[in-house]
Amino acid sequence: MRIAVFPGSFDPVTKGHEDLIYRASKMFDKVIVGVLVNSNKNSFLKAEDKKRILELALEDLPEVEVKVFDGLLVDFLRENNSKIIIRGLRSMLDLEYEMPLDYGNKVLDPQIETVYLLTKPEYSHISSSAVKELMKYNADISSYVSEKVLNALNELK
Amino acid sequence: MRIAVFPGSFDPVTKGHEDLIYRASKMFDKVIVGVLVNSNKNSFLKAEDKKRILELALEDLPEVEVKVFDGLLVDFLRENNSKIIIRGLRSMLDLEYEMPLDYGNKVLDPQIETVYLLTKPEYSHISSSAVKELMKYNADISSYVSEKVLNALNELK
Amino acid sequence: MRIAVFPGSFDPVTKGHEDLIYRASKMFDKVIVGVLVNSNKNSFLKAEDKKRILELALEDLPEVEVKVFDGLLVDFLRENNSKIIIRGLRSMLDLEYEMPLDYGNKVLDPQIETVYLLTKPEYSHISSSAVKELMKYNADISSYVSEKVLNALNELK
Amino acid sequence: MRIAVFPGSFDPVTKGHEDLIYRASKMFDKVIVGVLVNSNKNSFLKAEDKKRILELALEDLPEVEVKVFDGLLVDFLRENNSKIIIRGLRSMLDLEYEMPLDYGNKVLDPQIETVYLLTKPEYSHISSSAVKELMKYNADISSYVSEKVLNALNELK
Amino acid sequence: MRIAVFPGSFDPVTKGHEDLIYRASKMFDKVIVGVLVNSNKNSFLKAEDKKRILELALEDLPEVEVKVFDGLLVDFLRENNSKIIIRGLRSMLDLEYEMPLDYGNKVLDPQIETVYLLTKPEYSHISSSAVKELMKYNADISSYVSEKVLNALNELK
Amino acid sequence: MRIAVFPGSFDPVTKGHEDLIYRASKMFDKVIVGVLVNSNKNSFLKAEDKKRILELALEDLPEVEVKVFDGLLVDFLRENNSKIIIRGLRSMLDLEYEMPLDYGNKVLDPQIETVYLLTKPEYSHISSSAVKELMKYNADISSYVSEKVLNALNELK
Numbered sequence: 048m049r050i051a052v053f054p055g056s057f058d059p060v061t062k063g064h065e066d067l068i069y070r071a072s073k074m075f076d077k078v079i080v081g082v083l084v085n086s087n088k089n090s091f092l093k094a095e096d097k098k099r100i101l102e103l104a105l106e107d108l109p110e111v112e113v114k115v116f117d118g119l120l121v122d123f124l125r126e127n128n129s130k131i132i133i134r135g136l137r138s139m140l141d142l143e144y145e146m147p148l149d150y151g152n153k154v155l156d157p158q159i160e161t162v163y164l165l166t167k168p169e170y171s172h173i174s175s176s177a178v179k180e181l182m183k184y185n186a187d188i189s190s191y192v193s194e195k196v197l198n199a200l201n202e203l204k
Numbered sequence: 205m206r207i208a209v210f211p212g213s214f215d216p217v218t219k220g221h222e223d224l225i226y227r228a229s230k231m232f233d234k235v236i237v238g239v240l241v242n243s244n245k246n247s248f249l250k251a252e253d254k255k256r257i258l259e260l261a262l263e264d265l266p267e268v269e270v271k272v273f274d275g276l277l278v279d280f281l282r283e284n285n286s287k288i289i290i291r292g293l294r295s296m297l298d299l300e301y302e303m304p305l306d307y308g309n310k311v312l313d314p315q316i317e318t319v320y321l322l323t324k325p326e327y328s329h330i331s332s333s334a335v336k337e338l339m340k341y342n343a344d345i346s347s348y349v350s351e352k353v354l355n356a357l358n359e360l361k
Numbered sequence: 362m363r364i365a366v367f368p369g370s371f372d373p374v375t376k377g378h379e380d381l382i383y384r385a386s387k388m389f390d391k392v393i394v395g396v397l398v399n400s401n402k403n404s405f406l407k408a409e410d411k412k413r414i415l416e417l418a419l420e421d422l423p424e425v426e427v428k429v430f431d432g433l434l435v436d437f438l439r440e441n442n443s444k445i446i447i448r449g450l451r452s453m454l455d456l457e458y459e460m461p462l463d464y465g466n467k468v469l470d471p472q473i474e475t476v477y478l479l480t481k482p483e484y485s486h487i488s489s490s491a492v493k494e495l496m497k498y499n500a501d502i503s504s505y506v507s508e509k510v511l512n513a514l515n516e517l518k
Numbered sequence: 519m520r521i522a523v524f525p526g527s528f529d530p531v532t533k534g535h536e537d538l539i540y541r542a543s544k545m546f547d548k549v550i551v552g553v554l555v556n557s558n559k560n561s562f563l564k565a566e567d568k569k570r571i572l573e574l575a576l577e578d579l580p581e582v583e584v585k586v587f588d589g590l591l592v593d594f595l596r597e598n599n600s601k602i603i604i605r606g607l608r609s610m611l612d613l614e615y616e617m618p619l620d621y622g623n624k625v626l627d628p629q630i631e632t633v634y635l636l637t638k639p640e641y642s643h644i645s646s647s648a649v650k651e652l653m654k655y656n657a658d659i660s661s662y663v664s665e666k667v668l669n670a671l672n673e674l675k
Numbered sequence: 676m677r678i679a680v681f682p683g684s685f686d687p688v689t690k691g692h693e694d695l696i697y698r699a700s701k702m703f704d705k706v707i708v709g710v711l712v713n714s715n716k717n718s719f720l721k722a723e724d725k726k727r728i729l730e731l732a733l734e735d736l737p738e739v740e741v742k743v744f745d746g747l748l749v750d751f752l753r754e755n756n757s758k759i760i761i762r763g764l765r766s767m768l769d770l771e772y773e774m775p776l777d778y779g780n781k782v783l784d785p786q787i788e789t790v791y792l793l794t795k796p797e798y799s800h801i802s803s804s805a806v807k808e809l810m811k812y813n814a815d816i817s818s819y820v821s822e823k824v825l826n827a828l829n830e831l832k
Numbered sequence: 833m834r835i836a837v838f839p840g841s842f843d844p845v846t847k848g849h850e851d852l853i854y855r856a857s858k859m860f861d862k863v864i865v866g867v868l869v870n871s872n873k874n875s876f877l878k879a880e881d882k883k884r885i886l887e888l889a890l891e892d893l894p895e896v897e898v899k900v901f902d903g904l905l906v907d908f909l910r911e912n913n914s915k916i917i918i919r920g921l922r923s924m925l926d927l928e929y930e931m932p933l934d935y936g937n938k939v940l941d942p943q944i945e946t947v948y949l950l951t952k953p954e955y956s957h958i959s960s961s962a963v964k965e966l967m968k969y970n971a972d973i974s975s976y977v978s979e980k981v982l983n984a985l986n987e988l989k
Contacts (some may be wrong), residue, residue: 049231070317074206074288119812131231136320139296139453140614143768149322150800151809156819160227161295162321167305168482172621184590190625256676296767297928300454307486311504321412329935338936341904347939384631388520388602433969445545448636453610457925463636464957465966468975474541477634478621479609486613610924611771639953655747660822661782677859698945702834746964758846759859764948767924777950791921791948793934 051131051162052124054081054116057097058090059178060104061191061202063170067135070164072110079127080105084117091179092203100199121155132161168169208288208319209281211238211273214254216335216357217261218304218348220327224292229267234282234318237246237262241274249360253317257356278312294328365445365476366438368395368430371411372404373492373514374418375505377484381449384478386424393441394419398431405493406517414513435469446475451485522602523631525552525587529561530649530671531575532662534641538606539634543581550598551576555588560592562650563608563674571670593625603632608642679759679790680752682709682744686718687727687806687828688732689819691798695763698792700738707755709732712745718806720831728827751781760789765799835910836916836947839866839901842882843875843984844963845889846976848955852920855949857895864912869902876964877988885984896937906940917946922956 054070057080071079082097092100094115101113116123124130132152136142142163149161166173178191182201183198210225214237229235239254249257251272255276258270273280282286289309293299299320305319323330339357346354367382371394396411406414408429415427430437438444446466450456456477463475467506478489492505496514503511524539528551543549553568558616563571565586572584587594603623607613613634620632637644649662653671660668681696685708700706710725722726722743729741744751752758760780764770770791777789794801806819810828819824840851842865857863867882877885879900886898901908909915917937921927927948934946951958963976967985974982 119814138614139299142296142299143766147800151805168485171482172618186590253745276500297926300452304486307489325799329932334936343904398574433971453613456610457923461957465962609771639956642953643775657747767927770927808948
């Protein structure tokens with residue numbers, strides 16, 4: 048069984064994330080969505096809320112599981128018997144950001160492979176930080192997050 | 205069974221290609237290496253020589269098969285019951301080249317996914333055209349192609 | 362009256378071009394589409410066919426005129442009393458290509474301004490060379506060119 | 519009448535900004551310089567000082583008006599009957615930064631167009647943050663800001 | 676005598692830095708490693724520790740000297756009778772970051788030249804911030820820093 | 833004595849080349865300008881004309897010598913007792929082009945260093961191919977090449 052990990056902050060999960068996870072779930076036997084608890088960055092949502100909203104958004108994908116993790120990604124993969132990381136690329140800048148992480152992970156565990164999927168063009172402008180910026184001004188975010196996520200975010204207010 | 209296609213010109217196959225095909229073969233049940241016969245570009249090797257050299261280079265990987273194809277990549281995937289294209293990325297420029305092809309393939313068949321792997325840093329300077337340039341001056345290409353490929357190329361002289 | 366020039370090869374005109382010309386026509390009083398006759402590059406369509414197909418594609422935009430030109434773009438602008446060039450950007454690579462042309466035009470005539478519009482994401486994979494490649498294999502190009510252009514191209518066969 | 523908006527932080531306005539605003543003012547009937555009050559970022563100058571310095575720097579351009587705004591750019595455009603945003607590009611990185619904003623604005627209001635002008639090469643190294651860094655060390659900033667701005671900044675000390 | 680300056684934060688010095696300094700020391704008569712005391716950024720190591728660790732790491736290179744400096748780089752060069760800055764490039768993004776600094780330094784002193792060396796591929800994923808991130812999780816950093824630096828960092832704990 | 837090689841096609845030598853060679857000549861004891869005879873590419877000027885025009889353009893720089901070479905750059909360096917290649921960078925794209933060449937040269941001879949200088953902003957739009965394109969239309973090229981080169985090119989007509 049091939050298990051892949053899709054790591055991220057998901058602050059909050061966007062339509063872009065959902066599409067990538069859906070596509071990854073067709074390619075591997077199981078996809079574990081790993082919510083990174085990053086103590087360095089200020090987070091808009093709490094880890095448990097991120098997990099709950101992700102589970103809601105992905106409830107129709109039985110091969111997808113959501114977990115929260117702290118620490119190094121390679122350790123999270125080992126704990127989950129996975130050798131495959133999945134990441135989305137929206138642009139050349141994303142690739143520049145990913146390259147040292149990819150090589151760095153390979154140094155820590157040479158068997159780990161990071162697999163990249165291109166974000167669909169219609170989602171390429173979407174980012175969690177854009178969602179947060181728009182929410183600050185009560186702007187419409189329905190083209191950035193799915194309906195389930197929109198409702199869950201509204202309930203948190 | 206998940207079948208992935210690794211398309212290319214392989215004029216000739218390099219250490220970079222071999223490493224990517226090896227890594228892909230660990231991730232999918234079968235990898236079909238598709239040698240594109242491109243009538244637009246002048247080729248150094250004939251298609252049958254490319255296929256023979258690839259088979260030699262990849263003979264230890266039972267889950268890998270080499271085929272020659274002409275025409276659209278999406279048609280080649282359909283004929284081989286594959287929905288997955290594998291491509292290597294050496295640099296941001298490679299990504300720029302891949303993006304319109306990826307979206308273009310998705311327009312022709314929305315179920316097709318292109319999966320990218322980063323070329324390892326030690327192979328990032330390698331390209332088939334560099335090999336050909338070096339061969340022109342009888343320079344040492346042993347860091348660009350594997351020993352089996354080197355021998356096969358020397359026999360073709 | 363502000364007259365802008367949208368130059369290009371239009372070999373053939375794509376949905377991406379049409380969208381950019383439409384958007385430009387809302388911003389300036391007149392847009393002249395300049396079909397460059399480039400003796401360096403092999404062209405798929407003849408200049409008169411390009412002009413005819415462009416006129417067909419843009420027939421609903423009264424503020425747009427199509428002209429064929431040879432020589433330097435700055436001379437074409439001068440002949441048409443225009444100081445504004447409009448160009449589309451699909452990617453960072455397009456920008457790299459445009460930068461020296463932009464500065465070069467400013468050296469020849471400092472009053473000339475080049476104005477860039479981003480290609481819409483859904484058209485970012487479209488290029489005239491992709492259309493030609495797809496036509497070679499009789500593939501469906503209806504997502505690349507508009508219906509009028511598709512019909513005109515079919516009649517030329 | 520075509521009204522364009524040139525938004526920014528202007529902390530402080532540089533020679534690069536002034537040149538772009540001048541060039542934009544030749545292309546549209548009116549240019550509104552929009553000083554964004556961004557509560558997220560620490561600002562060196564107060565909004566009223568930014569506005570006053572901009573008005574001083576641009577006093578010879580009668581078709582340019584300076585306004586302070588808070589909130590979404592699309593709302594600021596609507597209030598000012600404008601459909602056109604003008605932005606400068608110094609580099610490929612600037613373009614990567616602009617792309618999601620451009621598409622994001624088009625989602626909020628599809629009629630809005632963002633128009634890009636390339637920063638002149640001689641101003642391509644200039645940024646407001648470089649000015650602030652140089653001021654910290656009492657270095658000469660006369661090649662970064664115009665004389666009027668230099669004097670106004672000195673008076674604020 | 677040609678004196679070159681290699682400036683940086685060195686928080687901490689990595690194998691990538693060491694390799695670049697070694698290569699620079701073969702090209703110029705003397706290389707001064709300039710440890711920038713940047714009051715804006717939170718530093719992991721104190722300036723005196725950075726200097727001590729650098730001296731330890733570079734003790735076999737007699738033509739290299741380590742100094743701490745505050746203020747503008749051009750002033751540090753002047754004090755050390757140097758006209759040459761040496762910088763490493765790992766990627767296109769590094770170049771984008773360097774370009775305005777390079778032109779900015781040339782404005783302050785037109786005789787100053789910045790000379791770039793490409794980071795070797797095997798070090799391209801290495802950055803001081805990656806080292807710090809890995810140290811936070813007690814991960815193995817022996818592929819990021821040399822043995823001498825590793826020992827010195829361990830003693831500081 | 834430190835000898836550096838500045839290789840290129842110089843078809844023809846531009847103001848950008850001249851500035852880079854001048855700057856390099858201040859940094860090393862001797863600079864050898866290597867005119868590559870590339871049998872792959874169609875050349876506008878003959879190798880002997882390139883050499884003669886370069887010598888004319890650089891006649892005031894006694895530490896600069898012009899030589900024609902065919903074959904691998906590393907062999908040309910060996911013959912000239914040089915370990916240093918100098919290259920100019922106008923843009924991120926130039927860097928992408930240079931990276932595999934740099935690593936490739938290091939594979940052939942690990943002691944060779946390639947040193948990059950940024951083209952000055954005012955020359956960043958200049959390329960030999962732009963000069964040739966402009967000459968085709970009898971356009972003014974006096975901002976692209978120095979007066980001596982302009983005269984020499986006119987005499988060749």
